[in-house]
Amino acid sequence: MNFIRPEVREALWRWREVIVCSLLVLYGVRMIGIGLERESVTQTFVGGAIAALFAVLLFWAVLRAKMFKPVKAVGVVEVKEREVGYLAPEGGAFVSLDDLVKLEIVTNDRGPMEDDVFWILTHRGGDPVAIPASAKGSDLLFDAFAALPKVDFEQAVRAMGSTENARFLIWEKRVLH
16 A cells, blocks of 8 residues: 555655755754864764765756656666667667767657657767667666766756757767867
């Protein structure tokens, strides 16, 4: 017997990292307060370290939660080391992050909850790979793309919430002359 409605359970699951990181930031702040009250430098320092660490993790958790898409599309995303793969009934492909030239998100005008939002991976040596943002395992893409220098996750969050037909450039390899 479930006492929590399915949509509430899904929302809690989506925001679980944010909730846990927020609680740990508050715990760190509480430790700072207790340390100051007791005049304990060690406890104040440990509390500050906990609060600072989880504040940084909280930032990334919020971005990851905002980019979340429920699984609706066919196919599975795999991430191994520096390689992203998408396997679907009609085929699939693997792309090395070292060969990646451009990363984009393509949206539609039906709204962000539709399953027509795609990550487009343009790479050397092949056709661009389109990965549905609602494919199983697509939440792993956030961590994989964090390895790219100067990737624009704020633009990715805007793209995931877009209600227009558009292409959003998330990252492009800079060519030095």
